[in-house]
Amino acid sequence: MTITESLVASAILMTMATQASQVFGNSMQAIGKSRLRDGINTSIQRDIEKIRETVSQWSINTTGTDGQLSYDPPxxxxxxxxxxxxxLSDQNSLLPASQALNLSNISTPLQGLQIIRTIETLPGNENLVLINYSTTGHSKIKTQASTILSIPAQGWCK
Structure with missing residues (x-):
């Protein structure tokens, strides 16, 4: 093997090693983002369940003695x-129109990430609750999620 061949072989080897380290670095970054997204989605689902519980407890009939769950909506x-x-206007429901989501349960560093939750009625149907989640503008990870909840008390309307 000549010196020229050795130099070409070492240049190829260095290029391959550099590319391999870039692939490794990119995959580690992707794993970190994946963990962060999992934590965000878990926080959003946990928050939705808390809201769902609040919605399901609204206008519940507590005077029933037969053990059946019933509601007494206005x-x-x-x-x-x-x-x-x-x-949503009921002060006892504790459902603010807009609030930053609690992300303290996420083990991955947040790097300034903030998710805002908004709650409103569904346009065109004021019997449904619309919940939106979105990241703030400067977040590295963009998240957009929404769900619609119906109110169980509606089933007891006459």
Missing amino acids: QSDCEDSILATTL
């Missing part, structure tokens, strides 16, 4: 089809 709100509006 009849005027049933007639006007504004149960979600009433629920």
Whole structure:
């Protein structure tokens, strides 16, 4: 093997080693982002379940003695089809229109990540609750999620 062949072989080897380390670095970065996304999604799902519990407890009938779950929604709100509006304006429901999501349970460093939750009625149907989650503008990871909840008390409207 001549010196020229040796130099070419070592240049090829260095290029391959550099590319391999870049692939390794990129895969480690992807794993970190994946863990962060998993933590974000877990936090969002946990928050949705808390809201779902609050919605399911609203206008529950606590005077029943037969062990059956029933609701007693305001009849005027049933007639006007504004149960979600009433629920969201009820101070006892503790559902603020906009709030930063608690991400303290995520083990991956957040790097300034913040998710804002908004709760409102579904446009065109004030019996449904619309929940939106989105990251703030400067976040490295973009997240957009939404869900619609129906109010169980609506089933007891007359």
